[in-house]
Amino acid sequence: MLSTLTTLCLLSFLAHVFLLFTSFGKGGMNKPKYLWSHITLWIAGGLACLITLLYAGKNVAAVVDVFDTPVKSALLIVLAFVLSLIAHTIVRKVVLPKYAK
Numbered sequence: 001m002l003s004t005l006t007t008l009c010l011l012s013f014l015a016h017v018f019l020l021f022t023s024f025g026k027g028g029m030n031k032p033k034y035l036w037s038h039i040t041l042w043i044a045g046g047l048a049c050l051i052t053l054l055y056a057g058k059n060v061a062a063v064v065d066v067f068d069t070p071v072k073s074a075l076l077i078v079l080a081f082v083l084s085l086i087a088h089t090i091v092r093k094v095v096l097p098k099y100a101k
Contacts, residue, residue, distance in 0.1 A: 002055055009047035016040040020087065028099050034091075038084045045080025049073045 019037035
């Protein structure tokens, strides 16, 4: 189960990166693809939180054991939303103005 969740988390994060970088092209911004890039990041954060809730303290991985409380595990979801906000701010302040010119 751990390997399945880890694989899903990794695939979701890779999908996020792929969708984010391919959301922009010569034709401008592809809004649905951009939205899905954020959703896949949130899914990755949720899966990471689930992994730590299920396996922290069971000595399956040192990184997982760091998140040994529910609050620490929830910080992974917060981190996903903060990264999403940072990416969105960069897109609004840096990327989109270049397309407006």
